[in-house]
Amino acid sequence: MAEKKTLTKKDIKKAALTWHATSHLTYNYQRLQAGAMATVMGPIFAKLYPDKPEKIKEGCERQMLYFNTEPRVGAIIPGMTVALEEAYANDPEGGVDGNLITEIKTALMGPMAGIGDTVWAGLIKPIILSITLAWAMQGYVASAWLYFLIFFCFDLGLTYYMFTRGYKLGADSVDRFLEGGFVKTVTTAIGIVGMFCLGAMIVKYVGIKAVLTLEMTTTTLDFGEILNKIVPSFLPLAMTLLSYWMQVKGKKVTTVLLVLFVIGFVGGAVGFLG
Numbered sequence: 001m002a003e004k005k006t007l008t009k010k011d012i013k014k015a016a017l018t019w020h021a022t023s024h025l026t027y028n029y030q031r032l033q034a035g036a037m038a039t040v041m042g043p044i045f046a047k048l049y050p051d052k053p054e055k056i057k058e059g060c061e062r063q064m065l066y067f068n069t070e071p072r073v074g075a076i077i078p079g080m081t082v083a084l085e086e087a088y089a090n091d092p093e094g095g096v097d098g099n100l101i102t103e104i105k106t107a108l109m110g111p112m113a114g115i116g117d118t119v120w121a122g123l124i125k126p127i128i129l130s131i132t133l134a135w136a137m138q139g140y141v142a143s144a145w146l147y148f149l150i151f152f153c154f155d156l157g158l159t160y161y162m163f164t165r166g167y168k169l170g171a172d173s174v175d176r177f178l179e180g181g182f183v184k185t186v187t188t189a190i191g192i193v194g195m196f197c198l199g200a201m202i203v204k205y206v207g208i209k210a211v212l213t214l215e216m217t218t219t220t221l222d223f224g225e226i227l228n229k230i231v232p233s234f235l236p237l238a239m240t241l242l243s244y245w246m247q248v249k250g251k252k253v254t255t256v257l258l259v260l261f262v263i264g265f266v267g268g269a270v271g272f273l274g
Contacts, residue, residue, distance in 0.1 A: 004090050005048050012082065015040050016163035019078050020156055023071035032068035040078055041085065048089035059085065062098050069109040070116025072158045077108050079166025087170070124154060206236035208264070210272060223272070235273075239263070 018040045026035030041063045042056075049055040069077055081101060088096045128150050135143035210224035227234040239260065246256045267273030 005086070007044065007047060007082070007086055011044065011047060012079075012164060012167050015044060015082055016075070016079070016160050018043075019071070019075055019163055020159045023075075023159075031064060031066050033071070034064045034067045037063040037067050037078060037081070041081070044082055044085060048086060055089075058098070062102060065102060067105055067109060068113070070113045070120065072120055072155060073116030073162055074109065074112035075159045075162040076166035076169075077105055077112055079163040079168075080108075080170060081105060081166075083167045083170035120158075125151070128154070202233065202236050202240050206233075206240055208235045208239055208273060210235060 019036065022036045022039045023033055024036070026039070027033065028035070038060050042060060045056040045059040049059070063081075081104075084096055084101045084104065088098070088101065128147060132143045132147035132150070135146070210227055213222050224235075231237065243256050243260065246259065247253075264273060
């Protein structure tokens with residue numbers, strides 16, 4: 001009977017840190033994060049197949065297939081992959097094989113990307129920015145370093161936790177994670193919170209308002225005040241929605257900026273915007 005090959009905590013820790021460091025270093029349009037997966041799994045294969053270079057080559061080729069997910073929450077997938085490859089190496093006839101590993105990665109990378117982008121880009125990152133940008137606008141230069149420090153700690157901590165959690169759960173995590181509509185529930189709930197954060201940032205950081213006033217015989221018409229009574233922060237919201245709509249329609253960022261510039265220039269020239 002062949003000796004069982006067991007990965008140590010040090011092996012898993014090194015793999016998790018390698019994923020954190022390399023998840024986007026070899027990013028390309030052909031294979032996206034496949035290079036990072038092969039980088040993570042190379043030392044793992046060397047440990048699992050010390051005397052079988054052909055198995056190491058086979059494993060690396062398997063990991064070089066197209067792969068792409070959100071690198072922090074999605075770190076659960078390379079963690080699971082390590083566990084599955086370990087199980088495959090110890091029991092090739094036990095139900096886990098190369099095709100199953102590839103299929104699991106392919107099935108999970110989309111849902112994990114959706115959750116990860118919602119959690120990270122839609123919630124955590126805007127919250128960190130809203131705090132540190134407010135301090136930066138008050139003249140605190142150290143807020144830039146603080147943003148980096150908080151961002152890095154969250155980034156590393158979340159990536160490491162999800163990777164190691166994926167390894168501990170192994171193949172069983174697939175059914176647990178996708179059962180009961182869990183993915184949909186999480187993305188919906190976090191999406192709502194993210195919209196609240198977005199609304200707060202629009203009010204605080206989109207600096208456009210109507211400054212036109214008309215002196216009447218008995219009163220003064222302040223168009224900015226009138227618009228805000230209709231919808232609070234009407235113009236910042238309108239400009240944000242316009243920018244979003246143009247990007248949804250496939251307009252380039254330069255086009256969006258040019259349109260906003262024209263609106264601001266013309267509005268300022270006629271005395272309506274300020």
